[in-house]
Amino acid sequence: MSAAARVLLLTDPGMAVHRPPGHPERPERLEAVSLGVADGAVAGGAELLREEVVPATPKLLHLVHPPGFVAALDAAAQRGGGWIDADTFLGAASMTAARLAVGATVQAAFAAVAGRAEVAFAVVRPPGHHATGEQAGGFCLLNNVAVAVAALREAGRVQRIAVLDWDVHHGNGTQRIFDEDAELCYASTHQAPFYPGTGDTAERGHGAAVGTKHNAPLAAGSGDEAFTAAWIDRLLPAVEAFGPEAILVSAGYDAHRHDPLAELEVTAEGYRLVAVALGALARRLKIPGVALTLEGGYDLDALRASAAATVSGLIDGLARSDAP
Numbered sequence: 001m002s003a004a005a006r007v008l009l010l011t012d013p014g015m016a017v018h019r020p021p022g023h024p025e026r027p028e029r030l031e032a033v034s035l036g037v038a039d040g041a042v043a044g045g046a047e048l049l050r051e052e053v054v055p056a057t058p059k060l061l062h063l064v065h066p067p068g069f070v071a072a073l074d075a076a077a078q079r080g081g082g083w084i085d086a087d088t089f090l091g092a093a094s095m096t097a098a099r100l101a102v103g104a105t106v107q108a109a110f111a112a113v114a115g116r117a118e119v120a121f122a123v124v125r126p127p128g129h130h131a132t133g134e135q136a137g138g139f140c141l142l143n144n145v146a147v148a149v150a151a152l153r154e155a156g157r158v159q160r161i162a163v164l165d166w167d168v169h170h171g172n173g174t175q176r177i178f179d180e181d182a183e184l185c186y187a188s189t190h191q192a193p194f195y196p197g198t199g200d201t202a203e204r205g206h207g208a209a210v211g212t213k214h215n216a217p218l219a220a221g222s223g224d225e226a227f228t229a230a231w232i233d234r235l236l237p238a239v240e241a242f243g244p245e246a247i248l249v250s251a252g253y254d255a256h257r258h259d260p261l262a263e264l265e266v267t268a269e270g271y272r273l274v275a276v277a278l279g280a281l282a283r284r285l286k287i288p289g290v291a292l293t294l295e296g297g298y299d300l301d302a303l304r305a306s307a308a309a310t311v312s313g314l315i316d317g318l319a320r321s322d323a324p
Contacts, residue, residue, distance in 0.1 A: 005044060005045070005046040005319070007044070007046045007119045007311055008051060008108065009048060009121055010104040011030055015125050016097070017091075018096075024261060029303060030125060033123045033294055033307045036303060036305065036310075036311070039312075040119075040315070041312075044312040046119070046315050055102075056102035056103040056106060058070070060150075061142065066133065069133070073098075077094055084137065097126060098142045104124050105144040106147060108120035108291040109148040109152055110151075112246065112290055113245075113291075115288030115289055118315065119315065121293075122292065128144035128293070128295070129295050131146075133177055137196075140173065146173070146174055146177045149163065149248065159183055161183070161244055161247075161248065162242060163184065164248070164250070164278070165189075165250035166189050166255065168259070169196060170190040170194075172199070175188070179209065179213065180205070180206050185212050187235040188235075189216045191217070191222075203215050216230040216235055222264055222265065224266055224270035227255065228270055228273045231277065232274065240284070244287070248290075248292075250295045251294055253307070254297045259299050272310065276313040278313075281317075283319075290318075
């Protein structure tokens with residue numbers, strides 16, 4: 001790229017109102033990742049842009065989540081909320097944060113598809129990839145990336161989309177929502193055996209979508225070598241063969257070696273290498289930008305370093321199609 005790349009950071013302090021008591025998914029994560037995105041932009045020589053986040057409308061949410069499900073969450077929040085399951089908290093203001101998280105993810109997707117930013121990063125919470133159409137769980141209330149996919153299609157921008165998920169936990173909600181969708185390629189690395197217990201290599205999609213879902217479970221302690229090999233040697237080639245018109249990333253960083261909730265032992269360098277390869281793939285496919293939305297990751301220093309490595313790696317890869 002001859003001109004400086006553009007990195008769009010989408011976040012909002014209103015997402016801090018979601019406060020699960022004593023929970024690792026805490027408001028401070030927003031600042032850590034936002035700082036990392038800014039660091040990555042500087043390292044990549046990119047222009048950092050910001051944009052006001054617009055909360056998701058009912059119309060957007062209902063593209064994925066039935067009105068009754070959303071209404072039930074709202075009603076529970078109005079009653080003061082509580083624990084949906086052992087891991088997932090809904091507070092009185094949590095749906096405010098959740099609507100902002102969806103809205104930011106949708107904006108990132110549209111910005112990347114339109115080429116307004118080579119990297120569009122929605123720094124959001126609560127995360128989303130464990131939420132199905134009608135069930136919250138795994139820290140997640142609404143499925144941010146799934147709504148973004150549906151919004152792009154509903155607007156007629158693109159139809160054939162790839163969702164890449166490098167969170168340490170398998171994105172069971174995202175896979176379930178699109179399990180029979182032949183125009184959605186889902187690719188995931190995740191620790192196994194581990195929560196939520198899905199994501200076996202045999203899970204390839206159903207019906208006309210068989211062969212569009214790609215899972216690479218990794219054993220605890222696998223580290224950068226296995227993580228990068230899974231993406232560069234297997235998953236990214238499968239995505240390239242699928243030929244998407246847009247790429248969205250469920251960017252979780254709990255596979256990092258310092259994360260308190262998992263043991264996959266990935267480093268920031270591992271994320272950078274995968275990001276370089278992903279950026280080069282996007283360039284070869286003539287996709288103008290990559291959109292990312294934050295999923296997991298609970299060590300603040302690791303979050304900042306990993307987000308920075310991802311952003312700078314994507315900028316590098318998008319600039320040169322010869323990267324692996």
